[in-house]
Amino acid sequence: MNQEASLTGLSSIRWSATNHIGELILNRPPSNEMNAVFFEELDRLLPYATTRKDLLGIIVSGAGRHFSSGMALDELLKNITVSEISDHPGDKKDHVLLQNYRSFLRLKATPIPVVAAIRGVCLGSAFELALLCHFRICTPEAVFGLPETTFNLMPGLGGIRRMSELAGKAHAIELILHGNTFSAEEALAMNLVDAIVPKNELHETAASFIRKISENYRKEKRPLYLTRYLRHHGTAEDTTL
């Protein structure tokens, strides 16, 4: 898909590229709730954004005070269908939730670093999105959680798997079944975020981190970085930069 078609009429997402860093901003303030439109736009944007050859990395963040409160639950429950999901990719059109899941995985398989810069609340599907980014940096006031089970649901976009990889099974089970929120400090202690920085330094920290990694690339440390990266994050779709 060419650039114009990918970027025409984005409303729930703001996308820009400045100084070789892509900015993906969840843009439905104040809570940046992730509705069907958001996922449709993400699906449209990512094939373009994640394969641009001129970018060093991508920062994912939320417009305003919060990262995102997660999925628009009422809309989701109203439209839910339990259509048969086949066991073979490509058999028929994927269930819409499977498409959403694939979008998140596409972010994870991006061959340049994707950093989530998190302020305020980061809950449910939004936390799952952050967990599928390669790095998470947050402010001291950030609040995290996977509260799905408190609504008789489950995290459905890879959060269970990612959380147990990062924090271990015991923490994952406890946090997911209890469904409670937790602080930036607690998230750091459980390896669910990589760094806590003051609010006014959040964006610059994410950007300088991306620049530093790309510097390592240029100093021919790239093979090492890519090997490590692929081991931790599965096979990238396109590893030739």
Next chain:
Amino acid sequence: METIGNITWEIKEAIGVLSLGPPPGNLLADPVFVPSETLIQWTSDPSLKGIMVHGKGRHFSAGADLECLTRMAASEERTAERMNDGKKILSHLEALPVPVVAAIQGVCFGGGLEIALACKIRLCAENALFAFPEVNHRVLPGLGGTVRLQQTVSPAAALTMILGGDTINAEEALRVGLVDRIFPREKLFSAGIALLQKMTRNRQPEVIHAVMNALRHSSTMTEEEAMREETRMFCKLAKKESERRSSEQS
């Protein structure tokens, strides 16, 4: 309360408590420490939301009863059969779709540690001691413990325990990630029950099962398969919740 051999089982408020015996050492006379069909029957109660495994008295379990093991080992074929049956029991415990918590005090050696490693969450008392002493008897942990330990702690820490036969205390176990939390001895049991209650009290069994199955799939399935299965389970729960909400409104 149900008893078979030295093992007892009781469900209280949807939490099953599996108690290892006989005290003081809770030695396991056989790799099949509880008959497979009994464990399956006990754990298939549809109201069950979580399980706690602990030892009767002051210890979790000192592991295999060496006398019984030596007798059994006279026949290589018989040993292999019993070990494989023992592995099936631990695999069953590990694959259950409800959280299984081990509450460990005193010694947790050999077969005892194998059982603890098949649990998803390990809590221990300040006086807990952990070891795979098998190497001192010129054998190795035989119920999957070598694999489970490496998945739980770093390869270096696993080798130190398996090859060195070293005993480690609660603090060291927490540091290497073998246990998840330490409690004072007198509070351990109630802390384990409280943790299970906190996680499961307001949850429907099908929600617990879906979460635990998704977690298990992340180590037994490819990402693609696990993803499809997760979406399937999510849709089922969402459909049910959607129906519940509309029936509440009407």
